[in-house]
Amino acid sequence: MKKKLFTMIAALAITFGLSNSVHAQTTVRSIAVTVELKDIIGISPTTPTGSSLVEFLYETAAQYNSDQTSTITDQFRITATKAYDVFLKGSGPFVGQTTSSNTLDLNILAVSARPGPSGTLQTAVVPTTSDQLLITNSPAALDQSFDVSYKIAKNPVLLTSVKQKYATSLTLSVAAH
Numbered sequence: 001m002k003k004k005l006f007t008m009i010a011a012l013a014i015t016f017g018l019s020n021s022v023h024a025q026t027t028v029r030s031i032a033v034t035v036e037l038k039d040i041i042g043i044s045p046t047t048p049t050g051s052s053l054v055e056f057l058y059e060t061a062a063q064y065n066s067d068q069t070s071t072i073t074d075q076f077r078i079t080a081t082k083a084y085d086v087f088l089k090g091s092g093p094f095v096g097q098t099t100s101s102n103t104l105d106l107n108i109l110a111v112s113a114r115p116g117p118s119g120t121l122q123t124a125v126v127p128t129t130s131d132q133l134l135i136t137n138s139p140a141a142l143d144q145s146f147d148v149s150y151k152i153a154k155n156p157v158l159l160t161s162v163k164q165k166y167a168t169s170l171t172l173s174v175a176a177h
Helices: 002-023 156-160
Strands: 041-043 068-080 084-090 094-096 109-115 132-138 141-152 170-176
Touching: 041 170, 068 084, 068 170, 084 109, 109 132, 132 141
Parallel strands: none
Antiparallel strands: 041 068, 068 141, 084 132, 084 170, 109 141
16 A cells, blocks of 8 residues: 555656646747948058059150059058949149259149959049049949059150159048949
């Protein structure tokens, strides 16, 4: 009888334990995940490898008598979440570094650019002190590199100008559509 009672108590305990676990409630936690995207646009967010200095040297008759071109690979980079334009502006004429009263017109220079490394050069722009459209309607991109080509065409003004080094500064800016 004790054995039966013990078996009955064990069966009740097992049944009671199982019924409690069957009726136990599960707790659920909901998590909301959001992604917020905002427009960004910037020029040279990472360090481009191209030089920030462009130099032309005229020391032979052949150099004065021909066009000179200097192409800088990966000179600037753009990150933009929308299509964009790149503008170029000069600070003013080339100013003599020995005699600053001597200048060369900014219009001796033509600048064109292309998406690197294998894009096509866009139409050359002659810099002025106002923004000139250098790159038009480029698509959204992350860290898009650009190669820039600088050209000084054969020009008799260079032959007769005071012989010294001349310098100017160019500024690039980017605007989204």
